[in-house]
Amino acid sequence: MGVTRRHGIVTGGTWCVDRNKMIDAWPGEDGIAEIQSEEQLGGGSACNLAVDIKRLDPNIPVETIGLVGNDQDGRFLLALADAHGIDRRQMAVTGDAATSYTDAFCSRRSGRRTHIFAAGTSALLTPEHFDFAATSGRIFHLGLPGVHRQMDRPWGSEPNGWVAVLKLARAAGLETNLELASIDAGRLAALVRPCLPFLDSLVVNDVEIGAIAGGATQRGGITDIAACVGAAKAALAIGTMRVAVVHFPMGAIAVERGGRVTAKPSLRVPESEIVGANGAGDAFAAGYLYAVHEGWSVPEALSLAHAVAGASLRSMSTTGAVEPWRKCLELARTWGIRDALPVETLG
DSSP states (O other), X not given: OOXXXXXXXXXXXXXXXXXXXXXXXXXXXXXXXXXXXXXXXXXSHHHHHHHHHHHHOTTSOEEEEEEEESSHHHHHHHHHHHHTTOEEEEEEEESSSOOOEEEEXXXXXXXXXXXXXXXXXXXXXXXXXXXXXXXXXXXXXXXXXXXXXXXXXXXXXXXXXXXXXXXXXXXXXXXXXXXOOSOOHHHHHHHHGGGGGGOSEEEEEHHHHHHHHTSOOEXXXXXXXXXXXXXXXXXXXXXXXXXXXXXXXXXXXXXXXXXXXXXXXXXXXXXXXXXXXXXXXXXXXXXXXXXXXXXOXXXXXXXXXXXXXXXXXXXXXXXXXXXXXXXXXXXXXXXXXXXXXXXXXXO
């Protein structure tokens, strides 16, 4: 389309219907849990980040690329995109599979969430669905390796479809970022490592960066910040990324290619405000990428990322509690931040 100056965000990959259920506590096998409330909303990395960005700033252009079924769930997701002003010209519709959906269970006791996923149309998404000549956005956010059967397989001469898509995006002049899912560490590493040379940034959690680097980043269930820094540096060494960002309950770090490490503690979100963590990682990524798009510094971007993630905790859904970015920062100022992360671990 002869784009001379790219502007806005493009998301690609997972669009699914989230059937969110709040339960009293997650049961063991053969156990029972009570559903206390439920709702249906959009989910998946491409959906969540697109909606979050539009909630942060309705004026920023957001486009998306994905695949849904010719069914009620597919029409629900198309209407959701329209309601948020998301350009969905590349949201293809197929009659060959049902729209992907997730039963997302949130434990009221722990605040943790468990996802049970039906692949549906996600299994049919391929690099052929992505046309970057028809986009005008500057930053491309792609996900989720491990839950898209065709994308996970070799594509032509490429090790997988993710690499093929990222190469196409880079060739068209977009900056690239990859979103990950909580899958087996060995499988995650096998899918993601070949992608690293074609990323400008990587925004992941502590477990995911450990899987990529091949080392433990938690000790007894607690984040090992020094190990996260080392793992981020290892990921940077494999690829050409400018920055690797790692978030975890206590805070986040950003490791830049030149060696600078920035650490920001997370917010002191009142227990009374927390409903569930579903979508908090997507919200963090949305805050960070929005700030990058707007030219903010790395410390400012981390602060906004924490503010958006904190705001998102107030809802069972992935995107329902995200507000305009200024309101998110106001919440952050009201709640305050945790104690500073131990700087001696950041060398």
